[in-house]
Every structure is written in C-alpha cells, then in structure tokens.
Amino acid sequence: MATVMQRIVKPKTQAAKRALDVRSPKLEENDKVAMFIKGGHTSETITQVLKELYLLKKPNAITFKRKNIMRPFDDQSSIEFFSQKNDSSLFLFGSHSKKRPNNLVLGRLYDHHVLDMVELGVVHFRSMQDFPTEKIAMGTKPCLVFEGEAFEQDHEHRRLKSLLIDFFRGVKANNVRLQGLEHVLQFTAIDGKVMVMSYKVLLKKSGSRTPRVELTEIGPALDLEVRRTRLASDDLYKKACKKPKKGKPRKVKNVKTDVFGAKMGRVHMERQDFSKLQTRKMKGLKRQAPSNKENAKKAKTESSEPTAEES
Amino acid sequence: MATVEDVLESVTQSQASKYKTIEVQKDIEPQLDLGNLLTVDQNPLDLKKLRGDKEAYLKSQARDNTQLLFNAIWKLPTERVEEAICVKLPETTTVLPREKPIPKAKLQTKWEQYALLKGIQKRKKGRMVWDEEAKDWKPRWGYKRANDETKDWVIEVPGNADPNEDQFEKRMKAKKERVAKNELQRLRNIARGTKSKVPGVGLTPTEKPSKEEVGLALHLAKKSTASLGKFTEKLPKEKEAKHVGKKRKFEPAIGDFKKEKEQQLNIINVMENKKPKMDITKAVNRVMTEVDQEASSDDRRKRAGKVKNRRGPPRKKGSGGFGKKGSGGFGKKGKAGKGKGAKGMGGKGKGMGGKGKGKGKGR
Numbered sequence: 001m002a003t004v005m006q007r008i009v010k011p012k013t014q015a016a017k018r019a020l021d022v023r024s025p026k027l028e029e030n031d032k033v034a035m036f037i038k039g040g041h042t043s044e045t046i047t048q049v050l051k052e053l054y055l056l057k058k059p060n061a062i063t064f065k066r067k068n069i070m071r072p073f074d075d076q077s078s079i080e081f082f083s084q085k086n087d088s089s090l091f092l093f094g095s096h097s098k099k100r101p102n103n104l105v106l107g108r109l110y111d112h113h114v115l116d117m118v119e120l121g122v123v124h125f126r127s128m129q130d131f132p133t134e135k136i137a138m139g140t141k142p143c144l145v146f147e148g149e150a151f152e153q154d155h156e157h158r159r160l161k162s163l164l165i166d167f168f169r170g171v172k173a174n175n176v177r178l179q180g181l182e183h184v185l186q187f188t189a190i191d192g193k194v195m196v197m198s199y200k201v202l203l204k205k206s207g208s209r210t211p212r213v214e215l216t217e218i219g220p221a222l223d224l225e226v227r228r229t230r231l232a233s234d235d236l237y238k239k240a241c242k243k244p245k246k247g248k249p250r251k252v253k254n255v256k257t258d259v260f261g262a263k264m265g266r267v268h269m270e271r272q273d274f275s276k277l278q279t280r281k282m283k284g285l286k287r288q289a290p291s292n293k294e295n296a297k298k299a300k301t302e303s304s305e306p307t308a309e310e311s
Numbered sequence: 312m313a314t315v316e317d318v319l320e321s322v323t324q325s326q327a328s329k330y331k332t333i334e335v336q337k338d339i340e341p342q343l344d345l346g347n348l349l350t351v352d353q354n355p356l357d358l359k360k361l362r363g364d365k366e367a368y369l370k371s372q373a374r375d376n377t378q379l380l381f382n383a384i385w386k387l388p389t390e391r392v393e394e395a396i397c398v399k400l401p402e403t404t405t406v407l408p409r410e411k412p413i414p415k416a417k418l419q420t421k422w423e424q425y426a427l428l429k430g431i432q433k434r435k436k437g438r439m440v441w442d443e444e445a446k447d448w449k450p451r452w453g454y455k456r457a458n459d460e461t462k463d464w465v466i467e468v469p470g471n472a473d474p475n476e477d478q479f480e481k482r483m484k485a486k487k488e489r490v491a492k493n494e495l496q497r498l499r500n501i502a503r504g505t506k507s508k509v510p511g512v513g514l515t516p517t518e519k520p521s522k523e524e525v526g527l528a529l530h531l532a533k534k535s536t537a538s539l540g541k542f543t544e545k546l547p548k549e550k551e552a553k554h555v556g557k558k559r560k561f562e563p564a565i566g567d568f569k570k571e572k573e574q575q576l577n578i579i580n581v582m583e584n585k586k587p588k589m590d591i592t593k594a595v596n597r598v599m600t601e602v603d604q605e606a607s608s609d610d611r612r613k614r615a616g617k618v619k620n621r622r623g624p625p626r627k628k629g630s631g632g633f634g635k636k637g638s639g640g641f642g643k644k645g646k647a648g649k650g651k652g653a654k655g656m657g658g659k660g661k662g663m664g665g666k667g668k669g670k671g672k673g674r
Binding site: 003008029108148149151152176177179186190205206207208209212215221 | 354374395408417
C-alpha cells in the first residue's frame with residue numbers, strides 16, 4: 001500500500017498510525033539499524049568482537065541476548081524474519097566452529113530480503129580494553145578510510161567496501177560540528193585480508209586555519225580474512241540502488257527568524273481563565289479564607305485604634 | 312645589516328617550522344566523499360613496511376588520508392548553530408542500496424479521476440461550524456460534532472411512519488449503513504488500484520435496491536450453485552433474466568486519437584503488404600494433404616486395375632475411412648506429425664492405412 005491509510009485494515013489509533021508510518025517505505029529513509037546475533041556456538045573472541053562493534057554502532061543497533069542456532073548461508077528465512085520484526089536492514093552474525101573458527105557474517109537486506117552477505121574470519125583481535133587511552137562518545141559519526149587496490153579492482157571487495165560503508169557510516173548528517181570529528185575507522189585490504197583499525201583524532205595547531213591531524217589508536221583492531229560471499233545479482237543490486245525522484249521540498253510553516261537570528265514560532269491557544277491556571281503552589285502566597293481574613297482585619301484595627309486614641 | 316623584511320621572514324619561518332605541515336603528498340589523489348566523511352585511497356601499499364612495523368605504517372597512512380579529508384572539509388562553508396561552528400556537508404556521492412523499495416504513488420480514487428476529468432477543484436472546508444442549538448462553534452465531523460442527528464433526545468414521529476417503529480434505532484441503523492457503504496467504497500477503490508477483482512453491482516449491498524438490481528441479484532444467486540442453476544426451480548413470477556453475461560466492450564467513438572491512428576495505419580499496412588500474410592504450417596499441411604489425396608487416388612486406380620475384389624473383407628478402420636478420415640486426420644495433425652505424416656502416407660500408401668490411422672489418432 002502506498003500510505004498507511006490505504007491499507008485494508010486502517011490503524012485505529014494515532015500512535016499505531018505513526019508506528020506504521022515509521023516502518024513504511026519512504027522517500028527519505030531512516031538510518032539503518034543493525035542486528036548483532038550470536039550463533040549456536042560462540043568463542044570468547046567472537047562475543048567480545050560483537051560487543052565492541054555494537055558499541056561502535058550504538059544507538060542504531062540491536063543486540064540479541066540469546067544464542068540463535070541458524071546458518072545464514074543455508075537458510076535466510078530467520079534473518080529475514082528478524083529484520084521484519086525489528087525493522088532493521090543490517091546484521092552481523094557471529095559464531096565459532098572447528099571448520100569456521102571465529103566466524104562473522106556481515107550482511108544487509110533490501111525489502112526484508114537478504115541482499116549481500118560476506119563471511120569474515122577474525123584472525124587477530126585486539127580489544128578496546130587493550131588500548132589504555134581515552135575513548136570516544138557513543139554515536140559519533142566516524143570518518144572512513146579505505147586503503148588498498150583490492151577495494152577498487154576486485155568485485156567482491158568492492159561490494160564489501162559498500163557494505164562496510166553502509167554499516168559504519170552512522171547517521172546521515174547535513175551539518176557536522178568541526179570539533180566533533182573525532183573518530184576514524186580505517187579498512188585496509190591486503191591479499192585477501194582486511195585490517196580494521198580505529199583511531200581518535202587530535203587536532204593540533206598548524207600555521208593555517210586547517211589543523212594538523214594526529215591519531216591515537218583506541219578502539220578494536222581486527223584482522224579479518226574474507227571467506228565466503230553471497231552477493232546479490234547485478235540487477236537486484238541496481239534495483240535496490242535506484243534513487244527516487246525528489247519531490248518538492250516541504251515548506252516549513254510557522255517558523256520565522258527575527259532580526260537577531262532567533263527562531264520564532266507561533267503557538268495558538270484557546271482562551272484561558274487565568275485565575276484557574278495550574279501553576280506551582282507557593283503556600284505563602286495562598287489566598288486566605290474570608291473568615292480568617294476578617295479576624296485578621298479586626299485584630300489589626302483594634303490594635304491600631306487605641307494608638308490612634310492615645311495620640 | 313638586517314633589514315626589516317629579513318627579520319620578518321626569519322620570524323615567519325621559525326613559526327612555520329614550529330608547526331608541522333598539513334600538506335600530504337600522494338601519487339594518486341584519494342577519492343573523497345565528504346557527505347559520508349569517506350576517503351578511498353587507491354595507492355599501492357608498501358609491502359616492506361607492512362611486514363616491518365604494520366601498525367605504525369597503517370597509522371601513518373590513516374593520518375595522511377584523514378589530513379586530506381580534513382583539508383577538504385575545512386574548505387566548506389561554515390555556519391554557527393547554537394554556539395558551535397558547523398560545516399554544511401554536501402550530498403553523498405557513494406551509491407548505497409536502499410533499505411526499502413521506493414514508495415509507490417498514491418492511487419487515484421474513482422471520484423478523484425472523475426474530478427480530474429471534469430475539472431472540479433477541491434474546496435477546503437473549515438473545521439469548525441456554528442451550531443445553532445448549542446450556540447457554539449463545533450467541529451464539522453468527529454467527536455462532539457455539530458448537528459449530530461444521532462444525539463437528538465427528542466425525535467418527532469412523522470405522520471406516515473409505523474407507530475411501533477423505533478425512530479432512534481432507525482437513525483442508528485441509517486448511520487451504520489452509511490459507514491458500511493463508505494468502507495465498501497474505500498475497499499473498492501483500493502481493489503481497483505491494486506488491480507484485483509472487484510465484485511460487480513448486484514452483489515454489493517445497497518440501501519434501496521431497485522427492481523432490476525433485485526432481479527440481477529436473484530439471477531446471480533441462482534447461478535452460483537454447483538450445477539449453475541440448472542436444477543433450481545423457477546419461482547412463480549420469475550422472469551428470465553435478459554441482459555446477463557459479459558457485455559461486449561467497444562472502444563469509445565472519440566477517445567485515444569493516437570490509438571485510432573495506429574489501428575488505421577496498421578490496417579493499411581496489412582493491405583499494402585506485397586507479401587501476403589501466410590500461415591506457413593497451414594499451407595504446408597494443405598499441400599501435403601493434396602499430395603496424399605492424389606497419391607491415394609492414383610493407388611486406387613492402379614489397384615482397381617490389378618485386383619478385382621478390391622473390396623474384400625471390409626477393413627474396419629482402414630480402407631473405409633482411408634480417403635476421408637485418413638487425410639482428415641492427417642490434415643488435422645498440423646504441426647506435430649508433419650514429417651511423419653508425409654512419409655507414412657506417401658511412402659507406404661495403403662499398407663499404412665490402419666497403422667497410419669492409428670498413428671494419427673494416437674498422436
């Protein structure tokens with residue numbers, strides 16, 4: 001259905017309608033959410049890898065607490081089901097077996113069907129805890145660096161590059177705070193292996209306006225080897241990459257900026273009885289009951305009268 | 312003697328040497344996608360350094376590439392957003408697949424199509440309406456709306472109404488029917504839009520069905536039995552339904568000019584074609600049957616000459632039907648037994664009669 005209101009069963013509440021709207025296909029899409037799933041058997045390395053990558057991907061990430069016995073390369077239906085339920089289109093599945101030690105399956109979905117899947121083996125892993133430096137705040141948009149000729153020449157590596165960009169790029173941003181560019185993720189392709197390094201950026205003074213960049217290694221360092229791949233056919237990939245024609249940008253109503261650059265808006269209220277407004281209660285300012293008032297008045301006049309008489 | 316310029320130069324030089332340079336030298340310029348904060352470096356990696364001190368080499372590479380990226384970012388226009396200096400990033404250049412398919416355009420309802428055709432503009436009506444009874448502005452529709460019939464606490468019974476009829480109940484029923492009708496029309500619009508089958512008139516409920524509609528509904532109900540109404544008895548005054556079955560649809564007289572033009576030109580093209588449009592298989596089959604008939608007639612004449620009691624024991628399937636049926640059978644064979652038929656008949660002739668017939672039948 002094109003819109004939520006053109007479904008056969010219309011939602012009965014506004015909240016339900018909004019929830020369905022969030023999940024419906026749109027011109028400008030939401031940021032992709034990733035699922036971190038553990039397989040039937042996992043090793044300590046793999047659980048640690050999943051944990052740390054989840055921290056990198058937060059808050060657009062969901063981690064599954066329980067182990068899920070599934071084989072992504074054989075049967076994609078459970079991944080597709082999870083994607084449907086969690087409204088997410090990226091996944092990272094970690095498992096360990098004798099045949100495939102420290103296995104990671106990185107994948108993405110289109111329309112809740114698996115598009116690309118790449119199986120990576122963790123050959124070497126250094127955790128974030130092994131680097132005793134200060135870390136970065138959650139949700140920082142990282143700068144991505146890809147090195148190595150394989151990422152341009154080999155078809156599988158090219159798709160892997162696209163998949164890694166999709167996974168790690170963070171929120172789609174129009175503006176970026178210059179001080180907030182703190183995180184750098186580097187992916188290097190060397191004969192069938194991909195090295196992943198994560199750095200924190202320090203900006204040093206240089207002679208000019210642009211600062212000098214210095215890096216300190218912080219986050220996890222992974223040595224991955226590319227094992228199997230299941231890539232989408234070219235026409236399906238093309239279909240998924242199709243860009244919609246951009247409609248007219250929606251006019252933002254009611255928002256104006258005044259002379260000083262402050263954003264102004266108008267709020268329309270109904271008529272209110274200001275005497276019956278619900279405000280903070282300050283006991284001292286409370287209006288006393290009329291009987292008390294009169295007594296107080298009487299007491300006052302009595303006390304003042306004799307003085308008047310005296311004088 | 313040191314001139315002022317010399318002094319200034321030395322000062323700037325010393326200052327410059329204090330800070331490290333932001334220049335980076337690369338053989339192939341890395342591709343930058345500023346919208347994604349992405350750098351793609353295609354320079355070949357130094358394998359010696361990799362084997363040596365891998366981490367230091369990778370770090371230096373990362374530093375260089377990030378420096379290039381930052382140099383580009385710092386060149387972008389900045390703006391101040393609530394005490395922070397922000398940079399406006401351009402659109403992303405990397406093509407990444409979408410999460411979900413592109414949303415389909417909204418389907419036009421039947422009314423919208425008609426309005427477009429007639430040029431009827433939509434007039435926006437205000438939300439609040441003056442309610443004379445309550446002397447207040449109330450919403451036109453929805454909760455606590457103005458002029459709500461169902462909420463009347465007193466209803467005058469009209470003169471011609473049945474005294475035992477519940478007028479309140481009547482109004483509630485009318486409302487329910489209106490709601491149901493609206494829902495039906497909405498679903499019909501969706502069904503029409505998604506090109507699924509829409510139940511035609513006569514099956515869908517209407518408030519006051521006319522005589523014809525009742526007749527049509529009756530006819531459809533009768534037909535929707537397992538034996539298509541053949542054994543249902545006719546009602547005493549039931550008339551045979553006249554205009555039933557599919558209507559032939561003709562193109563409108565003045566419609567799509569382009570289509571009409573194309574059709575007319577096609578006709579002329581077919582007429583003017585020098586080569587006649589021929590069904591090759593049909594033609595071949597016809598030729599074959601003619602050949603076979605000739606062959607059979609020749610054989611008959613020959614045999615008639617030789618064997619006197621040609622018509623001995625009557626061959627059940629073979630000779631009797633030889634001339635007619637055989638050829639007819641083979642004529643009908645068409646594409647399938649083309650080669651076989653020709654060989655079978657032409658070659659072996661009569662002998663093949665029964666067999667040939669068998670072949671023809673058992674195709």
